[in-house]
Structure formats: structure tokens, C-alpha cells
Amino acid sequence: MAPLLSVEAATKRFGGLLAxxxxxxxxxxxxxxxxxxxxxxGKTTLFNCITGYMxxxxxxxxxxxxxxxxxxxxxxxxxxxxRTWQVVxxxxxxxxxxxxxxxxxxxxxxxAEARARAADLLDFTELGARTHVAAANLTLxxxxxxxxxxxxxxxxxxxxxDEAMSGLTPRETAAAVQLVRRIHEELGVTICVVEHVMEVxxxxxxxxxxxDGGVKIADGRPHDIVRDERVISxxxxxxxxxx
Ligand SMILES: Nc1ncnc2c1ncn2[C@@H]1O[C@H](COP(=O)(O)OP(=O)(O)OP(=O)(O)O)[C@@H](O)[C@H]1O
Ligand SMILES: [Mg+2]
Numbered sequence: 141m142a143p144l145l146s147v148e149a150a151t152k153r154f155g156g157l158l159a160x161x162x163x164x165x166x167x168x169x170x171x172x173x174x175x176x177x178x179x180x181x182g183k184t185t186l187f188n189c190i191t192g193y194m195x196x197x198x199x200x201x202x203x204x205x206x207x208x209x210x211x212x213x214x215x216x217x218x219x220x221x222x223r224t225w226q227v228v229x230x231x232x233x234x235x236x237x238x239x240x241x242x243x244x245x246x247x248x249x250x251x252a253e254a255r256a257r258a259a260d261l262l263d264f265t266e267l268g269a270r271t272h273v274a275a276a277n278l279t280l281x282x283x284x285x286x287x288x289x290x291x292x293x294x295x296x297x298x299x300x301x302d303e304a305m306s307g308l309t310p311r312e313t314a315a316a317v318q319l320v321r322r323i324h325e326e327l328g329v330t331i332c333v334v335e336h337v338m339e340v341x342x343x344x345x346x347x348x349x350x351x352d353g354g355v356k357i358a359d360g361r362p363h364d365i366v367r368d369e370r371v372i373s374x375x376x377x378x379x380x381x382x383x
Contacts, residue, residue: 150199174345222296232276243293
């Protein structure tokens with residue numbers, strides 16, 4: 141089967157800084173892929189390039205066989221790629237419902253249809269009781285859920301989650317993991333998660349890709365990644381020592 145997403149030797153520079161250096165990876169339909177690496181490794185930059193908020197200086201990105209290397213974000217969203225932001229970007233003064241309606245309107249011009257879809261997704265993400273609350277007044281955990289609901293409203297086939305669980309309590313994190321599993325199982329969405337919490341990434345991911353200093357240093361099953369000497373010295377070892 142052709143990969144859903146294919147990144148081929150993508151390079152992104154900021155002046156003299158190589159944020160992504162010739163990164164190649166493929167995501168197959170139905171996978172949950174973990175994307176990990178130390179701060180500044182280039183994870184968010186790669187998400188930005190995949191979603192069209194930035195374009196790689198070199199290399200090629202294809203989604204479902206279509207070249208999206210220089211495609212604009214709205215068009216990439218239209219093709220079926222959605223993302224959440226590391227720093228939540230809800231429209232604070234709008235209600236939770238209206239935030240999700242904004243996502244749904246990417247797919248339909250009919251407001252009633254968008255509203256119904258948004259209401260369904262608030263229920264799915266267990267935010268039904270927050271429907272009419274202004275986004276700014278939600279807890280961090282609920283803001284992160286709201287971003288996921290808004291992303292789902294665009295009917296993605298590939299969902300990119302950029303630290304959707306960072307800053308959450310252990311209980312909130314466990315609930316967020318459950319939500320990611322339900323998105324995968326019940327909605328059939330392929331998922332790529334950036335997370336620093338290894339206890340979350342390893343059991344959740346079918347495959348883990350590791351970046352360090354803009355370079356892909358490993359790509360494999362979680363079982364193998366946790367034993368990979370290069371990954372341990374670049375990232376996992378430092379995290380264990382920090383505890
Ligand atoms: N818009 C930008 N302009 C200049 N430099 C940038 C920009 N965005 C990212 N960088 C730099 O590119 C490198 C990779 O950053 P990126 O945000 O992709 O890392 P990350 O892996 O997401 O890190 P973190 O885990 O801290 O979120 C860093 O050195 C960062 O400072
Ligand atoms: Mg980041």
C-alpha cells in the first residue's frame with residue numbers, strides 16, 4: 141500500500157540553522173506514529189512543513205500521492221491533514237462550540253450542518269458540558285481537547301498532535317491517551333504524535349521516529365527504540381537522568 145504521508149529528504153533552514161536536515165519518513169494508513177526528540181530537535185518544524193505553514197527548502201512531501209511540498213495550509217487541510225498546536229490556539233472569546241464550528245466550516249458552507257458536526261465532536265471529546273463556555277475559560281486539558289475537536293471537525297485522514305498532553309496531570313494525560321485511541325479506532329484516523337512523556341508515546345505508538353538536532357536518528361518499533369544506543373545517548377538517557 142502507498143504511504144499516506146511521504147517525506148523525502150526534507151530540509152528546512154532558518155538562516156544558518158538547519159532545523160530539519162534531509163528528513164525522510166513515511167506514515168502508512170492506520171498507523172499511530174510517535175515523533176520524539178530533545179527540545180529543538182525539529183519536530184514542530186517538520187509538522188509546520190507537512191501542514192504548509194512553512195515549506196521545506198529542499199526535498200519533497202506528498203500526501204496520498206499528491207505533492208504538497210509548496211501547497212498552502214488551507215489546501216492541505218482540505219486534502220485531509222489536520223494538526224493541533226504546541227501552544228494552544230483556541231479563539232479565546234468564542235465559545236467551545238463556535239471554535240469547533242470554525243473547523244467544520246472548512247468542509248461545508250452550511251452552518252446548521254457545521255453546528256451539528258461540532259456538537260457531535262464536543263460530545264466525542266467529552267466537552268459537551270462546556271459547549272457554551274468561552275474557550276479562554278476552559279482548563280488547559282479542556283483547551284487541548286478543544287483543539288483536537290476543532291482539528292477533527294475538518295475531517296482529517298491524518299492528524300498531527302503537537303504535545304497535546306504536555307502540562308496535563310497524570311489523570312488528564314491518561315484520559316487524553318484514551319481519546320487518541322478512540323480517534324484512531326472509532327474514527328479511523330491515522331495519527332502522528334509529538335510527546336515528551338515516554339510512558340505515553342511508547343505504549344500508544346506502533347512506530348517511533350526520533351529526531352536529534354534536525355536529523356532523523358532512528359525509526360522503528362517502540363520496543364527497539366528504547367534499546368537503541370543512539371536514542372538513549374541523545375534523548376532517553378538524559379530524560380532518565382533528569383528524574
Ligand atoms: N520560525 C523560526 N525561526 C527561526 N528559528 C526557528 C523557527 N522555528 C524553529 N526554529 C528553530 O529551529 C529548531 C527546531 O525547532 P522546533 O520548534 O522544530 O523544535 P522541537 O523539536 O519542536 O522542540 P520542542 O520539543 O522544544 O518543541 C530550534 O533551534 C528552533 O529554535
Ligand atoms: Mg515543538
